[in-house]
Amino acid sequence: MNNVDQPREHYLNADYGIKSWLLTTDHKRIGILYLLLITFFFFIGGAFATVIRLELITPAGDLLTSDTYNKMFTMHGIMMVFFFLIPSVPAVLGNFLVPLMVGAKDLAFPKINLLSWYLLLIGGLITLYSIIAGGVDTGWTFYTPFSTTFSNTHVIGAAVGILIAGFSSIFTGLNFIVTIHRMRAPGLTWFRLPLFLWSNYAAAIIMVLGTPVVAVTLVLVALERVLHIGIFNPALGGDPVLFQHMFWFYSHPAVYIMVLPAMGVVSELISVFSRKSVFGYKFVAFASVAIAVFGFLVWGHHMFVAGISVYSALVFSLLSYLVAVPSAVKVFNWTATLYKGSISYRTPMLYAFGFIGLFTMGGLTGLFTAALGIDVHITDTYFVVAHFHYIMVGGTVMAYLGGMHYWWPKITGRMYPEGWARLSALVIFLGFNLTFFPQFVLGYVGMPRRYHAYPPEFQVLNVMSSAGASILAVGYVLPMVYFLWSLRYGKHAGPNPWGATGLEWQTTSPPPTHNFHETPTVTREPYDYEALPEGGFDA
């Protein structure tokens, strides 16, 4: 707002030159490195999605051969899941905010933090290489024995790339857990932690416990391709369903790696833009942990038609329903937080509202897919595609963008342009629903996923979906443009443009290299807006 608040020295101008970035151990700079890297991966994944939606405008498979189409949806899934969604909120916002929110100078292991960025970079480059060299056509799920025996594409390259990126995720999770346990400022007890930290902590538990399992699974897949051992190959006595168990043991909880930190963002946004403490703070905090724990017990719901026993399917179905309980607790508590709040419709809040609506749709359709009878009908149809895009894109990406707008002033010291930003939130919300709602219908009436051609009666809904995708693309490019614009022309933000309570707002924007000029002492609950003086935002 005014130049007086602009600190003379901060982490961005503390040092210049490419080396000061590539060899930095400052968690804030590493957060920005992650931002650049995953934005790059996001646009690559988006390019594959564009090709997919172009192909599906017409019923005939006229743009791509079926082989190329297989590679397109595979690479779209791999890029988006492993190289964008999983690192998105934790590696960008979490990296930047976890030390600030606990009142520390850095994460517990700054060098390992930098290492984990390089691991994501190297893993991404190896995967990109396997794209350029000819692509992968197994689907992002690498189901055996197709991936191990029959596919003649670059499975090993992609598996190794994902394995390396997995270690990036493990190290990030490890760093968060140790930091939250050991580096909290004086007075910052567990129940004074912002909910963003609780949810990142829960996600970190999944990263640490789940990722090694998919790592060893991919090692076995690669070994099986190279050495022709038969652990997952039925022709050699192996068990392909075993692969599915091991893969989903990680990859279902991985959905919660994506969505838990996003829920943490939403808790922060709802609270600050309704000027109220989060309703039922402890319930929301423990709901995060409960989702992390239950999340490990539900992987079998991906395998209802894979020949698992009816009894285990029943148990997995029941447990999957149980995950809905803590998820619903969160949605109800956010709604209750709004009640009688002093609500302001700033951009981050619009994204938060978008998250709640779309996540609720994604969550409720998750109950359809968790129900044994219905799942048999909708397995491998567009219903499932729509369901998980509502969670991952409608949920995680909305919250990620909401968080980026909310903390942008802290990261850069500048405000984004409010009008354009509100427009982007609206465009994304509309574009998203137009893209993916028709896919629920398509799946329910029987259009299977992963085909490049389809019967003509599905065309109207597919054209709607492709039209929505182009609107969605505009919505994603808009923030790119005005964020860059704001770096130079945005208003100076001042330390606390939102009048928020978190520790990260008590230091300057952008923060100094060591975050705080004096180590803060915490004496209050988080979100204690009643104790703050009346008044709204500076910006």
Place this chain on the structure above:
Amino acid sequence: MTHNESSVLQVPNLQSHFGDMAQQKESASFGMWLFLVTEIMFFGGVFCAYLVARLQHFTGFAAGSNHLDVVVGAINTAVLLTSSFTMVMAVHSAQVGRRRSIIFFLILTLLFGSAFLGIKGYEWHDHWEKHEVPGPAFHFDEPNIAASNAQLFFSFYFAMTGLHALHMVIGAGLLIWMIIKAYGGGITADYHSPVENVGLYWHFVDIVWIFLFPLLYLISRKH
């Protein structure tokens, strides 16, 4: 803050983002334990797959198991356990800050670890000679045993002992790093958590073997 920064200058091994040595040491050790948890999950995946396959193809696995040399395996187990003992002595020496005995015990640990890898290599070579390595040349001739099931056993055998050996090699690298560090006087009674944490890792890799040995060599052995 000025107070804090001057204390940074006084404590040579304290990284600037920690408040004091105790916090740094606790964080490092907590981080190592967490990392070992991830390792348990990593090996846990293969152990689980092994048990599933073993239940499905019990006779083949039992027959394959009988083709492992239990005497060599037992000797190797003893070698590895001895290396764990010398590691304990190295950690103890580090805690009391005796530079020469740290180096001595670390080198001993490295030697025992290398001996383990050497013996393991000998066993692998032996299987290669006997055409017990999975692949087109695999040969397994016993009445009433499907060769493919025995081959699956050997697939697991090589995958599991191979992953374990990879961890041993990484451990050997860490030991060399610690020997160099201790040689340069970098390990003292006040600052020895690197040796302690390498010790934790080394013991963990030993414990993995303590599970591998009975699973692969001992259970349902006929002779």
